[in-house]
Amino acid sequence: MRNQFIYALVAFVFLFVSSCQKEDSVVTGRITYKGAITGIEYKAANTQVQLYLGDPSGSPYATVNTDSEGYYQFSGLWQAHWYIYSAITVNGFTYQGVAGTTSVNGSNTVTLNLMLQ
Helix, strand or coil: CHHHHHHHHHHHHHHHHHHHCCCCEEEEEEEEEECCCCCCEEECCCCEEEEEECCCCCCCCEEEECCCCCEEEEEEECCEEEEEEEEEEECCEEEEEEEEEEEECCCCEEECCEEEC
């Protein structure tokens, strides 16, 4: 009886701990910018996107580059408040922006698009 209780307790602790910190969320989206002269929205191709945990200052948690269409993706994220930051210089004009999300729950996909200004 005592062994069964110990096995049940160990199983409960294992299940509780493994369910507390899911790391299956994805933050994905598209980075664009509006031309300073034309006002046309352009895709920010091959642009660095930085991911920050909790506060968009300090060192980024992760960094990726957008694809040729301006899309990016971060995966393996847990429930937290995440921010993205990106900047690009085109024809002497610098565009930058930051956006955050609180809807990451550890097992979902969140789309976070950002238009740099």
